[in-house]
Amino acid sequence: xxxxxxxxxxxxLQQQLDQLDNQxxxxxxxxxxxxxxxxxxxxQYQLSLLEFGEEHRWQEGQITYINNPLQVAGSxxxxxxxxxxxxxxxxxxxxxxxxxxxxRKSRRTKKEELRAEIHVQYLEIDQ
Numbered sequence: 001x002x003x004x005x006x007x008x009x010x011x012x013l014q015q016q017l018d019q020l021d022n023q024x025x026x027x028x029x030x031x032x033x034x035x036x037x038x039x040x041x042x043x044q045y046q047l048s049l050l051e052f053g054e055e056h057r058w059q060e061g062q063i064t065y066i067n068n069p070l071q072v073a074g075s076x077x078x079x080x081x082x083x084x085x086x087x088x089x090x091x092x093x094x095x096x097x098x099x100x101x102x103x104r105k106s107r108r109t110k111k112e113e114l115r116a117e118i119h120v121q122y123l124e125i126d127q
Contacts, residue, residue: 047074096121
């Protein structure tokens, strides 16, 4: 019975996904809200917000792309939690780029920390 209803279930899930993507692209962009969400998360999960860079905007056809770069440091699990929060739970935008690397905190102590450069991209569609 589940095999017979699989195409119908897939169609329903695809429709839900399309609706969520449409809501994300049609929603209101708020840079201050994005910053507040990231700051609260970093405080709660012991991440260091190293940089919240200038947004970059460009337009291609009817779509305006807004890219927000940020840089955090902390544990691998907490960085992944932040990325999941931004893209899946809060629907703050799409993660268009993520680069992680280990960097030395101090030459004297030789301690290292994991840093992540994340780009959150938001789409505005002109109608």
